[in-house]
Amino acid sequence: MEYKIAMDENFKLDIRKRPRRLRKSDAILSLCEETRVNPSDLILPVFIKEGKSGASEIESMPGVMRHTIDSLFRVCEKALKRGVKAIAPFPQVDPKSKSDRADEALNAKSLANRAISAVKKRFPEMALIADIALDPYTTHGHDGILDSSGQRILNDETVEILSGMALMAAQAGADFVAPSDMMDGRIGAIRSALDECGFVDTAIMAYSAKYASAFYGPFRDAIGSSPNGGQKQGKPKKYLDKRGYQLNPANVREALKEAALDEEEGADVLMVKPAGAYLDVISKVRASTSLPIAAYQVSGEYSMIMAAAQRGWIDLERAKRESLIAIKRAGADMILTYFA
Secondary structure, three states: OOOOOOOOOOOOOOOOOOHHHHHOOHHHHHHOOOOOOOHHHEEEEEEEOOOOOOOEEOOOOOOOEEEOHHHHHHHHHHHHHOOOOEEEEEEOOOHHHOEOOOHHHHOOOOHHHHHHHHHHHHOOOOEEEEEEOOOOOEOOOOOOEEOOOOOOEEHHHHHHHHHHHHHHHHHHOOOEEEEOOOOOOHHHHHHHHHHHOOOOOOEEEEEEEEEOOHHHHHHHHHHOOOOOOOOOOOOOOOOOOOOOOOEOOOOOHHHHHHHHHHHHHOOOEEEEEOOHHHHHHHHHHHHHOOOOEEEEEOHHHHHHHHHHHHOOOOOHHHHHHHHHHHHHHHOOOEEEEOOO
8 A cells, every 4th residue: 555645835743842943044053052162172282392393294193293392382372363272292202311210201301391381481371281191201101110020010109200290390380280190199199299399279180080092092103102012014013001000991980989089189170081982981070070071082083083084084174073072062171182
């Protein structure tokens, strides 16, 4: 039996509530938009290097550059004009300056500290977020100091170095110190060190839920963090296994515990990293605290979108916007993103 549809343009269903009324034009869509991402919500991660040769490309991160301090000034000027008021510098450390115990991390004149000081002097209105972790400075690429066997990260010894590193970043002019190491007790130790040395106004942006993610690869290329075993002929690169201190991607309750501990120890902002694959974690952390929440749209998330757009598989502008809206909608107050 055939069902015939009468093509009558005057046919109307008896519906009082029509949600599409609020989607009939761009103006109305904008008025009814529940979630907005503003430039002032964004933090721009920037890669820095020694020298005066200007910027150089990062192959695994299309459109992202490593900057000298001089070229970083131009980035900051452009960002401020567009309403992005915060940057997070990450150094590519000269291999000659690396050591097993990350000695360069405690150098008051390190590349990172010089960059923070220079930017703060040139652009006092720019917020500076200093990365507090040892992986750029260690020969082995881990975020902490290894024991004599080379198999285990020494938590307390690492925290002692991180506290000194945070003090030097604060002295250089950092507005936030951002411990990204996931060592136990580091927020309390850093808060105590800052307060004891008079840096009571330096805030802590804690990487509270940093997962042992597969999405960090391009970042490690950008800072020159050593992969475990390098890359052999015909075989994929093996990256360091950081599951001994970063969170298991399968766990949510553990992230809530870490966030609660960081808040108790004195964190001012809590962060979830990565962002896109952990929207549920962002949402649950948001529900558990009144502190501001940061989320980091990491290098792998960025590079996947860029690579697909370069091949014409997705619309870059729409994908970029949609990915950031999702993070904001999940509950993030601020987003670290290379799209900034």
